[in-house]
Amino acid sequence: MLTKYKVVTMKQKLEKLMERCIQYFEQHSFSAPRIDRYKYLWKQKLMPFMVKRSLLYYDPSVGEEFIRSKMFRGIITPYERDIIRSIYVLSEFQEKGTVSKRRKKGPKQELSGPIGNAMEGFLLHLESLRRSQTTVGGHRIYLYRLLTYLESKQVQRIEEIKEGHIMTFLSTATNNKIGVISSIRLFLHHLYEKHLLKSDLSLSLQRFKWSRGIKLPSVYTKNEISQIEDSIQRSNTTGKRDYAMLLLATRLGLRASDIAHLNFANMDWEGNTITFTQFKTGKEITLPLLMEVGEAIIDYLKYGRRSSESDRIFLYTRAPFSPLGFCFHFRERHG
Numbered sequence: 001m002l003t004k005y006k007v008v009t010m011k012q013k014l015e016k017l018m019e020r021c022i023q024y025f026e027q028h029s030f031s032a033p034r035i036d037r038y039k040y041l042w043k044q045k046l047m048p049f050m051v052k053r054s055l056l057y058y059d060p061s062v063g064e065e066f067i068r069s070k071m072f073r074g075i076i077t078p079y080e081r082d083i084i085r086s087i088y089v090l091s092e093f094q095e096k097g098t099v100s101k102r103r104k105k106g107p108k109q110e111l112s113g114p115i116g117n118a119m120e121g122f123l124l125h126l127e128s129l130r131r132s133q134t135t136v137g138g139h140r141i142y143l144y145r146l147l148t149y150l151e152s153k154q155v156q157r158i159e160e161i162k163e164g165h166i167m168t169f170l171s172t173a174t175n176n177k178i179g180v181i182s183s184i185r186l187f188l189h190h191l192y193e194k195h196l197l198k199s200d201l202s203l204s205l206q207r208f209k210w211s212r213g214i215k216l217p218s219v220y221t222k223n224e225i226s227q228i229e230d231s232i233q234r235s236n237t238t239g240k241r242d243y244a245m246l247l248l249a250t251r252l253g254l255r256a257s258d259i260a261h262l263n264f265a266n267m268d269w270e271g272n273t274i275t276f277t278q279f280k281t282g283k284e285i286t287l288p289l290l291m292e293v294g295e296a297i298i299d300y301l302k303y304g305r306r307s308s309e310s311d312r313i314f315l316y317t318r319a320p321f322s323p324l325g326f327c328f329h330f331r332e333r334h335g
Contacts, residue, residue, distance in 0.1 A: 012094060014050060014058045018042050021093045033261050033279045041086040060091035111140070111147060114157050119143045122190045142183035158196050163204050181205055225250050238317045240304030244296040245314060252287050255280060260324040263311040269294070
């Protein structure tokens with residue numbers, strides 16, 4: 001009865017918990033971009049999850065349930081890693097009232113059940129061939145993705161695996177498709193050699209093809225950049241803002257995250273410099289404030305920026321005119 005009472009009293013309303021956690025961040029000098037990222041992920045990811053399930057109170061079990069529901073597969077992207085980290089941070093603060101610098105790792109990719117056991121046997125076989133831990137770990141990631149897919153299709157035994165399952169799974173794979181195909185082909189051939197499959201399904205992957213899609217250019221010519229800049233209509237508030245932001249990217253090489261987080265304290269108008277801490281690297285850099293860039297920013301501040309108490313330079317052009325976040329283009333154009 002006492003244990004149940006402790007669990008109940010540890011639950012808190014999400015909004016209040018988030019508010020207290022943010023106050024902790026500010027008191028312990030967490031960077032503004034990091035605080036913004038946690039706030040964004042809690043509001044855009046965790047909160048809708050709880051609302052959908054009619055959960056008013058948060059505790060670590062809710063966070064774990066949220067992570068499981070996302071079914072992170074394969075190579076976890078930096079964005080997915082941030083989602084997981086944001087949940088562990090919130091749970092740790094609720095339990096301890098502090099946030100440690102070291103983060104917990106993401107969910108372990110366990111290979112369980114008859115098919116999972118066969119996968120473990122295959123990985124041991126690779127180790128016996130003296131494959132590196134990196135190589136074996138890569139195969140584990142791709143096989144885990146396959147196992148998760150098969151479980152979602154109620155395929156529990158090796159003999160139930162059909163060519164259609166494999167082909168459908170591969171058609172939905174997005175990350176490192178070549179690596180996925182290679183791992184699955186080796187695994188299926190291993191099952192055939194061990195007489196766990198009657199037919200060698202790996203042969204069907206020899207004819208599997210996929211579209212790589214159109215590759216966007218990583219570098220634009222000077223003429224192409226000029227065309228992009230000239231395409232912006234600068235007669236309205238949105239155009240003035242976007243033009244200033246674009247020049248910061250094309251002339252000074254700023255990342256979108258750094259542009260969104262620029263504030264007035266970063267600008268040295270007398271010295272014609274911009275000094276800021278890079279969001280991605282955490283390094284402080286100083287860049288020259290080119291005349292064209294400065295004039296575009298001033299034009300936006302005078303004739304485009306809405307009145308706001310925020311120290312951020314760039315704001316949304318729709319009410320309530322809040323500072324730009326990570327997905328400002330999506331939010332403003334679609335929502």
